[in-house]
Amino acid sequence: MPAPTDVEPMSRAGGSGAVLGMRVDATDRITSSRLIMRWAAAHESRVVCAASVNNVMQARSNRTYLGAMNRADLVTPDGMPLVWALRGLGMRSAEHVRGTDLTLAVLDAAEGEGVPVGFLGGSPDVLAGLLGEVARRWPALRVAYAWSPPFRPVPPEDDDRIVAAINASGARILFVGLGCPKQELWMQGHRERVRAVMLGVGAAFDFLAGSKTEAPPIMQRTGTEWLFRLASEPRRLSARYLRQNPRFLALLAIQLTSAWADRRRRPRGPNRRSTREAGWHDEHS
Secondary structure: OOOOOOOOOOHHOEEEEEEEEEEOOOOHHHHHHHHHHHHHHOOOOEEEEEEHHHHHHHHHHOOHHHHHHHHHEEEEEEOHHHHHHHEEEOOOOOOOOEEEEHHHHHHHHHHHOOOOOOEEEEEHHHHHHHHHHHHHHOOOOEEEEEEEEOOOOOHHHHHHHHHHHHHOOOOOOOEEOOOOOOHHHHHHOOOOOOEEEEEOOOOHHHHHHHHOOOHHHHHHOOOHHHHHHHHHHHHHHHHHHHHHHHHHHHHHHHHHHHHHHHHHHHHOOOOOOOOOHOOOOOOOO
C-alpha cells in the first residue's frame, strides 16, 4: 500500500494545485468515483475530502489540519471558488465535485457492484432520515454500518470498539459526516485502522436526509451557493462566510497575481516547468 503522502496518477489526472497552501486535485466526479471504487475493491484504507473555502481557511490557520488535508489521498473541489482557483493556476480541466454529488455517484456504483457501505455522523434524527432515503433510492445497496456518535470526545477504549465494529461490518466505503474540521482529522487519525475508503462529505448527510435544503443548481454553478446557505442558517454561518470569504478572495488574488507574474517571467523552451509543477509544491519534498 502506498505511503500516506502518495497519490496515484489517476486521482491527479488534471493536476493538483496548492490553493493558499492546501492541495486540491483538479479531478471530476466520474474519475473520483471510479478511483474510490477501485480502492474499495482492493480493501484499501484511504482518505477522501470534499474541500470548500472553509477547508482552505481552516488549513491556513491550523497546521495540523493543513497536514491532514495535504496527506489525503484525494481532495475534490467542493465549491466553485476552488474550481476557479485551480483554473487560475493553469488546471483548465478542473470540475466542480460537490460532496453530495460524489456521494450520489459512489452510492450508485456501490449498489451496482455490490460493495457494502457505512455511515458515521449526523444526529440520530438526521442519520435515520438519511438511512430511510438511502433505502428508498438504492434498495439493493447493502448498508453494513451506521452510527451517530456523541458530540463529546470519545475515550480511547470506546474508539477501539468503534473501529472494531466498522471493520467487522465489512463496510468498504465509509461516509463520514462529522463536519469540518472534525471529520478530516478523524479520518487521518484512523487511516490504516479503518479498513475502508473514508469519505468526508459533511453536509451531504443533511441534504440527503432532507433536514437541510440544497441551493438551486444555478447557484451551485455560479459560486453563490454560500449566499443560499447563509440565508438558510444566518446565525450559524454568518461569522464564517462574512469573515472568511472576503479574506479568501483577497489572499487568492495575491496568489494568482504572483503565479501569473511568475509564468510571464519564466523562459519558454524544453526546461520550462509544467503548470502542475508550478502550481503545487509537496510539503514533504
